[in-house]
Amino acid sequence: MSLHPATGLRRRAAALGLAALLAAGTTSAGAAAATTPAHPGTRLGEVRVLAHFDRAAGQAAESIALEPGGGVVVGMIPARQVVRVARDGSVQVLATMPLPPGGGGTTPVIGDAVVTGVARSGSGALYFLYSAGQGGLTGIWRLRSSGAPRLVVPLPADTMPNALVIDGERDRFLVTDSTGGRIWQAPLRGGAATVWSADPALAPASFFGANGMKIHDGAVWASNSDRGTLVRIPLAKGGGPGRAEVRATGLEGVDDFDFTGRGTEILAAINQSSQLVRVAADGTHETLLDAGDGMQGTTAVAVRGRRAYVTNGANLAGNDSNLLLAKLQQR
Numbered sequence: 001m002s003l004h005p006a007t008g009l010r011r012r013a014a015a016l017g018l019a020a021l022l023a024a025g026t027t028s029a030g031a032a033a034a035t036t037p038a039h040p041g042t043r044l045g046e047v048r049v050l051a052h053f054d055r056a057a058g059q060a061a062e063s064i065a066l067e068p069g070g071g072v073v074v075g076m077i078p079a080r081q082v083v084r085v086a087r088d089g090s091v092q093v094l095a096t097m098p099l100p101p102g103g104g105g106t107t108p109v110i111g112d113a114v115v116t117g118v119a120r121s122g123s124g125a126l127y128f129l130y131s132a133g134q135g136g137l138t139g140i141w142r143l144r145s146s147g148a149p150r151l152v153v154p155l156p157a158d159t160m161p162n163a164l165v166i167d168g169e170r171d172r173f174l175v176t177d178s179t180g181g182r183i184w185q186a187p188l189r190g191g192a193a194t195v196w197s198a199d200p201a202l203a204p205a206s207f208f209g210a211n212g213m214k215i216h217d218g219a220v221w222a223s224n225s226d227r228g229t230l231v232r233i234p235l236a237k238g239g240g241p242g243r244a245e246v247r248a249t250g251l252e253g254v255d256d257f258d259f260t261g262r263g264t265e266i267l268a269a270i271n272q273s274s275q276l277v278r279v280a281a282d283g284t285h286e287t288l289l290d291a292g293d294g295m296q297g298t299t300a301v302a303v304r305g306r307r308a309y310v311t312n313g314a315n316l317a318g319n320d321s322n323l324l325l326a327k328l329q330q331r
Contacts (some may be wrong), residue, residue, distance in 0.1 A: 040331045041260075041265055041280055041331065042260045042262060042265060042329065042330055043288065043329040043331060044288050044326040044328065044329065045326065045327045045329045046327045047289065047293065047324060047325075048324065048325055048326075049294075049322050049323070049324055050089045050309075050323045051085045051089045051091055051322060051323045052320065052321070052322050053074075053091065053321040053323075054079075055314050055319050055320065057079055058076065058078045058080075059076045059079045059081065059083070059321055060076060060078065060079070060297070060299075060314060060321050061074050061075075061076060061299060061300070061311035061312060061313050061321045061322065061323060062074070062075045062076060062077045062115070062116055062299050062300065062311065062313055063075040063116060063117045063118045063163070063256065063300050063311070064118070064256075064300045064301070064311055065118040065119050065120045066120065066302050066304050067084070069087060070087035071085060071086050071087050072084070072085050072323065073085075073118050073120065073126060074118065074311060075116055075117060075118045075128055076115055077112075077114035077115060077116065077313070077315075078113070078114050080096055080097040080098075080113055080115050080130070081093055081094075081096050081097070082095045082118060082126070082128050082143060082149075085323055094126070094143055095128075095148075095149050097113070097115060097132075097137070097141075097149070098137075099113055099132075100113055100136075101134070101135045102133075102134070102135070104132050104133055104135075106133030106157065107131050107132055107133035108131075108158055108159065108160045108179040109178075109207060109208075110160070113130070113131065113132040114130075114132075115128055115129065115130055116128075116129045117129040117162060117163045117164030117176075118164065119165060119173075120166075121168070121188070122166075125142060125143075126142070126143040127140055127141065127142050127152070127166070127173070128140075128143065128149075129141070129161040129162065129175065130161075131160050131161050131162075133157050134157045136157075137151070138156070138161065139151050139153050139155040139161070140152055140153035140161070140164065140173055140175065140186065140190075152191075153186040153187075153190055153191065153192075153193050154192075155175070155177075155193055158179075158180070159177045159180055159184070160177055160178040160179040160180065161175045161176070161177060161178075162175075162176045162177070162178045162208075162211050162212075163176040163210075163222075163256065165213050165214065165215055165220075166188065167185075167215055167239075168188075170239045171189070172185050172186060172187055172239075173185065173186045173187075173193075174196060174213060174215070174220065175193070176202075176212070176213045176222055177210065178204065178208040178209055178210055178225070179208065180198075181198065181200075181202045181203030181204050181210055182195050182196075182198045182202060182210065183195070183196045183197045183202065183213070183220065183233075184196060196240075196241060197241040197244070199233065199241070199244040200244075201224065201227075201244040201245075201246060202224060202231065202244070203224075204225075204226045205226035206226060207225070209224050209225065210222045210223070210224060210231075211223045211225045212254070212255055212256035212257050212268075212269075214257065214258060214259065216259050216264070218235050219232050219233060219234045219235055219242075220233045220235060220241070221233075223251070223254040223255065223256070223257055223268065224254070225253060228250055228253065229246045229247075229248060229249050229251065229254075230247050230251065230257065230266065230268070230279065230283075231244050231246055232244070232246075232247045247264070248279050248283035251268060251270060251277070252270075252272055253271050253272020253273060254268050254269070254270055254271070255268075255270070255271040255298070255299050255300065256268075256269050256299060257279075258301045258302050258303045258308075259303065260278075260328060261303065261305075261328075262330065263281050265279065266278070266279040267279075267288070267301045267308060268285070268301070269298040269299055269300055269301050269311075270298060271297055271299055271313070271315070271316065272316065273290070274295040274296055274297055274298050274316070275287050275289065275291075275295060276288050276289040276295060276298055276310055289310070294324075295312055296312045296313075296317050296319075296320055296321075296322075297313040297315040297316045297317055297318065297321075298310065298311070298312050299311045299312065299315075305328075306327055306328045307325060307326070307327060307328070308326045308327075309323060309325055310323070310325075311324075
């Protein structure tokens with residue numbers, strides 16, 4: 001997740017600046033902070049803007065859920081919206097969330113009510129996260145074909161739900177809590193949420209800890225924005241968490257990420273510096289796209305086959321919130 005209000009930006013800039021200092025002195029066995037991978041890997045070609053969003057209306061693109069046929073669903077902060085982008089780039093607003101009592105000023109750390117993560121189940125159901133502080137609106141919501149969205153998993157008012165993943169094998173949701181430094185779990189049918197992991201590797205330094213999240217090859221992976229790390233937590237028997245390990249460092253301001261299909265190679269959105277980077281299996285990384293390529297507050301990436309979708313929220317730089325589409329070129 002990224003932020004857009006001026007107050008939030010100032011807090012985030014200060015926090016991420018501190019996080020950079022902390023991460024610079026933090027290493028882990030097997031993790032690398034080098035910026036030049038030892039071997040060539042995935043490159044991007046035919047990069048183009050698929051859709052522009054209305055930044056003046058608060059449409060800061062935040063998260064991506066892939067749909068069949070080449071369309072995507074995107075969460076928008078702080079417009080509090082969920083939108084669908086068709087394959088031809090047309091944009092349809094699916095939902096706009098109401099402000100909680102008092103306007104959302106009790107949302108942890110940021111003080112603004114925001115829609116964050118989005119996810120699509122195997123059956124086609126669409127879900128999203130709303131972080132709104134006090135007022136009973138924070139949690140996992142389901143979009144319906146008719147009528148208003150429905151709250152299916154309430155979360156505590158002091159949480160900052162950010163990334164939403166559906167673990168279809170275990171019929172559950174997993175949610176990162178950026179200010180609490182936790183990952184929550186809840187039944188896919190809805191109901192009460194419980195903490196799945198509160199490993200110290202997920203904790204914030206001063207602003208946002210656990211942010212993006214994916215399930216890959218028997219493990220839950222999460223980014224830590226403050227500490228600039230990618231963390232792998234093996235799935236133990238029964239679906240519980242194993243021992244967390246830091247797999248990459250030196251990614252200050254990292255937001256969302258996804259796997260390219262080449263083992264544990266990752267494309268990561270670096271919100272703070274407006275970059276899309278490739279992270280090799282050994283943790284080394286290199287920049288593939290930056291501000292010179294039009295990146296502005298890069299927030300999320302989603303890969304399907306040879307296509308990569310990338311959102312720019314234009315929250316820390318620029319004013320062009322958009323969705324990019326690029327082709328993966330394997331080397």
